[in-house]
Structure formats: structure tokens, C-alpha cells
Amino acid sequence: MALLKKRALKVHQRLLDVFGEPTWRNPLPPVDELVSTILSQNTNDLNRDRAFEALRAKFPTWEAVRTAKPGEVINAIRTAGLANQKGPRIQQVLRSIVEERGSLDLGFLADLPVEEARAWLTKFNGVGPKTAAIVLCFSLNKPAFPVDTHIYRVTGRTGLRPEKMSVEQAHPHMENLLPPGTYYAAHLNLIRLGREICQARKPLCFKCPIVKMCAYEPKTK
Secondary structure (H helix, E strand, O other): OHHHHHHHHHHHHHHHHHHOOOOOOOOOOHHHHHHHHHHHOOOOHHHHHHHHHHHHHHOOOHHHHHHOOHHHHHHHOHHHOOHHHHHHHHHHHHHHHHHHHOOOOOHHHHHOOHHHHHHHHHOOOOOOHHHHHHHHHHHOOOOOOOOOHHHHHHHHHHOOOOOOOOHHHHHHHHHHHOOHHHHHHHHHHHHHHHHHOOOOOOOOHHHOOOHHHOOOOOOOO
């Protein structure tokens, strides 16, 4: 494991050298990030953002979303896809938060240990490890490492995780592999590598900045 941690740090540093220190969009409040991430499931960033903006334009507050007619929420988020599932899911999560906390303020999570905050979020239906980690990392500045489809693919090909490790298992694995201070940049740069170079169908290995550290055998020429 020590050698793997060392290699993971080398990969991280190499991506920093090539891509630079990444900056995501301005952080969203926790509830906003939670809804946005639910919308992002099985769609791209553009459609997620369109649906999120349409939802915010239709309803002035998250409280209004919580109490709206399901059909109105579904229609507002059509561009995100799977609206019939995501709309009720969002409303149920918002209702569950209010039932437990009395309001839609998730700021209290910043004061909890990261594992306690993660457990609190993932008890809601539709909030998995990735969604919780995104809220914790980007909205609450907590040491959590989100693993999306790009990171899962890249870490599998490069040998930074066991080949048969599940996506759920990959979250704590990556948190154990890298120091907490690297999570933000490593997450974003690995996603960029997956989108631009280490693509699903035809990876551009000849362009890859970490090709010499990669365990992927069928490299493209």
C-alpha cells in the first residue's frame, strides 16, 4: 500500500504539472449542491446545469420545491433526463431533511466529523457516496473524495485501485490513498484526464501525461 500511495502522489503531482491547480465553479450552498448532484446522475454537466437553473427559475426557494406538485418539479427538470425519478427523489430528500432538522439548512454538517456527516447524508434514498462526497468536499470543505465514472475508469486503468473494486469501495480507497489536502485538485484533474484523454471507448494514450505510470495494457498508439 505504501508503494501505491507513493505512485498516487506522483500521478497527482504530474497532473498538477500539466493541468495546473484546478478551480471548480463557485461553491454552492449544501442544499443547492445536493440537488445539483442528484440532477447530475446519468447525464452531462450541461443538462444538469440547465435543469438546475430551470428549477431555480420556477421555484423561488427550496421550500417551494419541497411543497410543489410533483408534476411541476418533473417538468422543470426535464433536460436532466430521468425526470420522473429525479423529481420525486429531490422532493423526498428535501422533505426528509425538514422532518429531521426542522429546516433546509445543512450548515450543521460542517461541524460534524466527516464520517458522521457522510452517514447523515447517505441515509436518504438517492444520496449515494458520490453525491455525499461532492456536498462534503465542495460545499462544506470537508475531506471527502468523490469518485465519478471518469475517476473510476482512470484509477482502474492506471492500477490505482484493484480492478474488481466497486465504485462504492473506491471512495474510501481513494481517501486512504491520497492525503486530504490533495482531494480537491486530484478529483478535478483526474476527471479532466478521463474526459479529455483517458476516454471510455478510445483512450488517447499517446497524449497521456501519466502514460509511463499507467498499468493499462492495450494502450493506443
